Amino acid sequence: MTTSNQILSETSLLKPIAQAIVPARTEHFNASAFYQTRTGLYVDNSFADRLDLSARQTVNSAPERPYVVLILKERAYDKDIYKELPAETRLSTMEDIASLIEAQPNGKLGLLLNNGYANIFYVKEKNGKVFIMSVSWDSDDRYWSICGGRLDNRGGSCWFPGIQIICPGVML
Numbered sequence: 209m210t211t212s213n214q215i216l217s218e219t220s221l222l223k224p225i226a227q228a229i230v231p232a233r234t235e236h237f238n239a240s241a242f243y244q245t246r247t248g249l250y251v252d253n254s255f256a257d258r259l260d261l262s263a264r265q266t267v268n269s270a271p272e273r274p275y276v277v278l279i280l281k282e283r284a285y286d287k288d289i290y291k292e293l294p295a296e297t298r299l300s301t302m303e304d305i306a307s308l309i310e311a312q313p314n315g316k317l318g319l320l321l322n323n324g325y326a327n328i329f330y331v332k333e334k335n336g337k338v339f340i341m342s343v344s345w346d347s348d349d350r351y352w353s354i355c356g357g358r359l360d361n362r363g364g365s366c367w368f369p370g371i372q373i374i375c376p377g378v379m380l
Contacts, residue, residue, distance in 0.1 A: 214294045214296045214378070215379070216377045216380065220292070221281055221288060222373060224276050225278065225279050226277040228274070228319045229273070229275075232271050236267070237267040239306075242302075248314065248351050248352065249309070250349070252353075274376065276297075276376075277319060277372050280368070283366060283367070283368050285364055285365070285366050285367075286364025286367070290359060290364075293330075297376045299332060308374070309352050312352075320372075321345070322347075326344050327343045328341070328342055328373045338358070339356055340358070340365060341356040342354070
């Protein structure tokens with residue numbers, strides 16, 4: 209679990225630019241039901257297998273949590289970005305990411321970039337390894353696209369300046 213009071217400050221790769229509160233969930237959240245391709249949402253085929261959504265099927269409730277948006281300042285691999293995040297706040301929850309997507313139906317303005325650039329989250333895979341979750345708005349097809357890959361010894365994906373990394377915490 210993450211520590212929501214972790215303070216995030218500027219690093220060599222990341223600059224905090226915004227923060228927001230993901231509201232508390234007071235109703236059941238079913239990850240398997242939410243993370244399905246449908247109108248307004250495209251989910252990569254390997255996503256459910258990697259994250260074992262059925263094991264995370266229902267969350268009865270979740271507290272409100274602060275999140276920080278960090279902009280990538282220069283080209284970097286996931287392994288390098290991940291190292292710059294405080295260990296206590298690296299990992300996001302599936303229900304919090306869903307709340308951020310739900311807050312921006314049809315690509316509406318909000319915390320997530322809606323210009324085609326990636327919003328990057330780090331979550332745990334079913335085997336305990338870290339999974340890179342990319343959420344981006346596809347304005348041509350009018351849906352949020354979710355895809356990603358494993359953070360491994362090869363470094364993960366290489367990202368360009370301007371993408372957002374979003375994780376629990378507060379700004380300095």
